[in-house]
Amino acid sequence: DAGVIQSPRHEVTEMGQEVTLRCKPISGHNSLFWYRQTMMRGLELLIYFNNNVPIDDSGMPEDRFSAKMPNASFSTLKIQPSEPRDSAVYFCASSQQGGDYGYTFGSGTRLTVV
Amino acid sequence: AQSVTQPDIHITVSEGASLELRCNYSYGATPYLFWYVQSPGQGLQLLLKYFSGDTLVQGIKGFEAEFKRSQSSFNLRKPSVHWSDAAEYFCAVVEPNSGYALNFGKGTSLLVTP
Numbered sequence: 685d686a687g688v689i690q691s692p693r694h695e696v697t698e699m700g701q702e703v704t705l706r707c708k709p710i711s712g713h714n715s716l717f718w719y720r721q722t723m724m725r726g727l728e729l730l731i732y733f734n735n736n737v738p739i740d741d742s743g744m745p746e747d748r749f750s751a752k753m754p755n756a757s758f759s760t761l762k763i764q765p766s767e768p769r770d771s772a773v774y775f776c777a778s779s780q781q782g783g784d785y786g787y788t789f790g791s792g793t794r795l796t797v798v
Numbered sequence: 799a800q801s802v803t804q805p806d807i808h809i810t811v812s813e814g815a816s817l818e819l820r821c822n823y824s825y826g827a828t829p830y831l832f833w834y835v836q837s838p839g840q841g842l843q844l845l846l847k848y849f850s851g852d853t854l855v856q857g858i859k860g861f862e863a864e865f866k867r868s869q870s871s872f873n874l875r876k877p878s879v880h881w882s883d884a885a886e887y888f889c890a891v892v893e894p895n896s897g898y899a900l901n902f903g904k905g906t907s908l909l910v911t912p
Contacts, residue, residue: 688841715898717899717900719902726902726903726904726905727888727902727905729899729900729901732898732899734898739898740899775841775842777842777900779898781898786844787832787844787900788844789834789841789842789843790841791840791841792840792841
């Protein structure tokens, strides 16, 4: 298995632009998580899905952030419009709920908003 | 409030010396407990996890952790540190009855000196 695949690895964008981060979870995993990592706040859970349904989005910082999971093999995190304070590393992780809690993380997307 | 605390932000050890990284949690019930490692520019890799049973858990790369209910702790140990162990270490918990997402501590940065 190729693991959790995130794209792009790096994204540099100007303030006000729309940014879309992508994630392909491990095949067979039915839960997907988006985390944000910053120096100040550490690793924060933004949202998680179970069987493609959003379960908890209380960590999504503002309405500028949205996430979708149209099918079991793909999810997006969108920021519109982006702001410099959104600069962070965004991680996607997947797991099999009810299994061994084997969360697998992607390599992350480093977002820089200038 | 529910929390995961890693009291040490930075730790420096000499190569070959023993290591202990501290983790304390504050939850109503005993959560599931995890340790992850993150090398620079990389995603998070699971070192070990504890759900129940034997309180001493063996993980990958020669790491182990001990769950102590009376102290609400889950400290990570390694008897002899290698230079390649230099990384960021995160303790994380899942509260089984209140959700399914990992809640991370702030992390401990490990520096290994020759």
